[in-house]
Amino acid sequence: MSLTCVALGLDHRHIYGMTENMAKAGVRCVGYWTLGEPAILPGFVKRFPEIPRLNQLEDALNCGADLALISAIPADRADLTVQAMQHGMDVMSDKPGCTSFEQLDHIRQAVSDTGRIWSVNFSERFETPVSTLASELVDSGAIGKVVQTIGLGPHRLNRLTRPEWFFQRDRYGGILTDIASHQIDQFLHYTGSTSAEITNAFVANYANPADPGLQDFGELNLRSAQGTGYIRVDWFTPDALPNWGDGRLTLLGTEGYIELRKYVDVGGAAGTDHLILVNGETCKKQDASDAGLPYFSRLAHDIKHRSETAMTQAHCFTVMDLALRAQEMAESP
Amino acid sequence: MSLTCVALGLDHRHIYGMTENMAKAGVRCVGYWTLGEPAILPGFVKRFPEIPRLNQLEDALNCGADLALISAIPADRADLTVQAMQHGMDVMSDKPGCTSFEQLDHIRQAVSDTGRIWSVNFSERFETPVSTLASELVDSGAIGKVVQTIGLGPHRLNRLTRPEWFFQRDRYGGILTDIASHQIDQFLHYTGSTSAEITNAFVANYANPADPGLQDFGELNLRSAQGTGYIRVDWFTPDALPNWGDGRLTLLGTEGYIELRKYVDVGGAAGTDHLILVNGETCKKQDASDAGLPYFSRLAHDIKHRSETAMTQAHCFTVMDLALRAQEMAESP
Known part of the structure; x- marks a missing residue:
C-alpha cells in the first residue's frame, strides 16, 4: 500500500521540507490547496511542478490522501487539522501546531474522536x-x-x-x-x-x-x-x-x-x-x-501501523501545551 | 611610590594568579599568612620563593602593605577583608568575596567606615x-x-x-x-x-x-x-x-x-x-x-588615586548581593 498526502495552506516555506521529506519516505503528494497567492507558492510550484493545485478546500479534504501536511498561517492550522482528521487524514503540521489553548483543546478532541495522528514537525x-x-x-x-x-x-x-x-x-x-x-x-x-x-x-x-x-x-x-x-x-x-x-x-x-x-x-x-x-x-x-532523518519514514510507518515511533501523541501535546503556557506567562503582567 | 601587597589565606589556587598579575602591575607581595598547610601552599612557594611566610595574622595585618590579597576558605574571607581594611589596606578578594548577607553587610560597613576598596577578582x-x-x-x-x-x-x-x-x-x-x-x-x-x-x-x-x-x-x-x-x-x-x-x-x-x-x-x-x-x-x-588583562593595572591605579577604573565599588557589591539572593532563592523550599 503506497501512502499519499495533500498539502493544506502554503504560508510558510517549511512546507517545502515537509513535502520533500515525506516524498523521500515514499508518501506521494497528490495535490495542494492554499488561500490566494502566498509568497512561498512560486517556490513550491518550482520544486514540485507535478503536484496539482486543488481550488477548493473541500476538494483537498476529500481527496482520499492518508496524510495532510499543514503549513497555513499559524492561527489557522488547528482548524485545518481538525477538518483533515474529520475527513479521515492523519496530520503533520508545521510548528506551531496551534496558537491558543482553545485550539489545542479542539485538536485533542479531534484526535480522541477520530483516532488520527497529530504530528507537529519540529524541524529543528x-x-x-x-x-x-x-x-x-x-x-x-x-x-x-x-x-x-x-x-x-x-x-x-x-x-x-x-x-x-x-x-x-x-x-x-x-x-x-x-x-x-x-x-x-x-x-x-x-x-x-x-x-x-x-x-x-x-x-x-x-x-x-x-x-x-x-x-x-x-x-x-x-x-x-x-x-x-x-x-x-x-x-x-x-x-x-x-x-x-x-x-x-x-x-x-x-x-x-x-x-x-x-x-x-x-x-x-x-x-x-x-x-x-x-x-x-x-x-x-x-x-x-x-x-x-528518521522522523519521516517513522511517521509513514506510524500511519500504516497506527504506532507511535516518530513521536508519541502525548509528547506532541505536551510540547504545544508548554509552549502556550510559556507564552501566557511571558505576557502576563 | 611603589605599591605592595600581602597574601592572606592560601586556600584556593586562585591566589597564584592574583599574586602574579598584581606583580606584573608593579605591586610587590611582601609576605603571606595562611592557616596550617593548605594543599596549594607548595605551589605558591614554588612560584614565589622570594615571598616570606608571616607566622601570625597580626604580623600580616600590620605589615604596612597597600593591598591584601585574600584567598582563604570562602566563608572566612569577609572577616579577613574587614580586618585588612581596619588595618588600612585595600582588598582584592578571590571570589566569592563572602558567603552570607551578614558578611556582606560587615564588608559594606567596613568600606563605609574606612574608605578602603573591596575588589572581588572575578577571574573568569x-x-x-x-x-x-x-x-x-x-x-x-x-x-x-x-x-x-x-x-x-x-x-x-x-x-x-x-x-x-x-x-x-x-x-x-x-x-x-x-x-x-x-x-x-x-x-x-x-x-x-x-x-x-x-x-x-x-x-x-x-x-x-x-x-x-x-x-x-x-x-x-x-x-x-x-x-x-x-x-x-x-x-x-x-x-x-x-x-x-x-x-x-x-x-x-x-x-x-x-x-x-x-x-x-x-x-x-x-x-x-x-x-x-x-x-x-x-x-x-x-x-x-x-x-x-587591564583589571590589575587599573586596580593599582585605583589604589594610588582612589578611583574606580577597575570596577566600581557598587558593581562589586551588587554582584555579590545578587549571587547571595540567587543562592537563597534556589535553596528556599
Whole structure:
C-alpha cells in the first residue's frame, strides 16, 4: 500500500521540507490547496511542478490522501487539522501546531474522536541529522544522564519577505509558541521528560518598535523530574551570517556533554550538522550530516501501523501545551 | 611610590594568579599568612620563593602593605577583608568575596567606615584576555545594544585534590554564590546594568549523593532594565577535556552577537581565548589571547588615586548581593 498526502495552506516555506521529506519516505503528494497567492507558492510550484493545485478546500479534504501536511498561517492550522482528521487524514503540521489553548483543546478532541495522528514537525530536531546522532549518543549513555539542555534559536528577520501575519501577534501566536516550541520538544526528548513546569518566561520587542505585534526576543526555563532547560529565541540573526541562524543545542550530562551546531560553525568547519562530544574518553567535533532523518519514514510507518515511533501523541501535546503556557506567562503582567 | 601587597589565606589556587598579575602591575607581595598547610601552599612557594611566610595574622595585618590579597576558605574571607581594611589596606578578594548577607553587610560597613576598596577578582572576566576584547567590541557598538547574555561555567570536580571545606555548604557558600558570581559580574558588565532581579534559581546534586553538602549543578536567570541573563554552572567537566572547563559567554546584541570560548575550542583552534563575532559585516572566529588583562593595572591605579577604573565599588557589591539572593532563592523550599 503506497501512502499519499495533500498539502493544506502554503504560508510558510517549511512546507517545502515537509513535502520533500515525506516524498523521500515514499508518501506521494497528490495535490495542494492554499488561500490566494502566498509568497512561498512560486517556490513550491518550482520544486514540485507535478503536484496539482486543488481550488477548493473541500476538494483537498476529500481527496482520499492518508496524510495532510499543514503549513497555513499559524492561527489557522488547528482548524485545518481538525477538518483533515474529520475527513479521515492523519496530520503533520508545521510548528506551531496551534496558537491558543482553545485550539489545542479542539485538536485533542479531534484526535480522541477520530483516532488520527497529530504530528507537529519540529524541524529543528526532525530535519537536522545532527539531532539524530545526538539522540543515538544519548541513548547509548555517552554522556550519562542528561540533566540540562540549552536551546538557542536565533532567526533572521528577513523583513522584506515577510507577510503581514508575521507581524500580527494573534496570527503567528507569539515568539515562544512559534519558535520555542522547537526547543521545548528538544528538552523533553533529550532529557526523557514526559512533563515539565515553566519556571520563567519572558518576551520583548527590543529593536522593532514600529512593529508592536512582533516579539523579537523570547526566553523560557523548564524544570522536570529529569532536569532543567533554558531556551532563548530571537529575530536578531545578523546579515553577515551565511545562513538564517546559528541554532545550537547543548546537552549537559552527568558524564559528558554534547553541543550541536546545527546550521553553521562560525570560523570552524564547513557545512552543517556539527556535533561536539566530550566525555570521559572523547573530546572531538564531528560531522553528523549523514546521520539521517528518521522522523519521516517513522511517521509513514506510524500511519500504516497506527504506532507511535516518530513521536508519541502525548509528547506532541505536551510540547504545544508548554509552549502556550510559556507564552501566557511571558505576557502576563 | 611603589605599591605592595600581602597574601592572606592560601586556600584556593586562585591566589597564584592574583599574586602574579598584581606583580606584573608593579605591586610587590611582601609576605603571606595562611592557616596550617593548605594543599596549594607548595605551589605558591614554588612560584614565589622570594615571598616570606608571616607566622601570625597580626604580623600580616600590620605589615604596612597597600593591598591584601585574600584567598582563604570562602566563608572566612569577609572577616579577613574587614580586618585588612581596619588595618588600612585595600582588598582584592578571590571570589566569592563572602558567603552570607551578614558578611556582606560587615564588608559594606567596613568600606563605609574606612574608605578602603573591596575588589572581588572575578577571574573568569579579569583573567581572560578574550573578555577584554569583548568589552572593547561592545563598547564600540559592534553588536548594537546587548540585550542578553548566557554564561556557562562548567568546572572539573577533581575530587581527590579537594579539601574538606569544598564539600561543606556553609564553608564554600553554595554553587551559585561560589561560581555563578563570575557570570553575574559578566551579565551586569556587558549589558551595562547597575541592578537586576533574580527571576529563577535552582541548585541540585545530581551525581554526588555521597557528598550531601556539594551542589554539582546550579542555574539562575537575571532580568534588568537592559536585558536578561541566563547562567549555568556545574562540576561535571569530563575527563577527556584538556582543561578544567569549557567556559563560555554569549552576548546577544540587537545588531550582532559575540561568543567567547575562554579556555578551549573543542575540535577547533588551538589555545585559549577564542572570540566569535557576527554582525552586519563580520562573521569570524579570532584569537584574542593578546588582548591584555587591564583589571590589575587599573586596580593599582585605583589604589594610588582612589578611583574606580577597575570596577566600581557598587558593581562589586551588587554582584555579590545578587549571587547571595540567587543562592537563597534556589535553596528556599
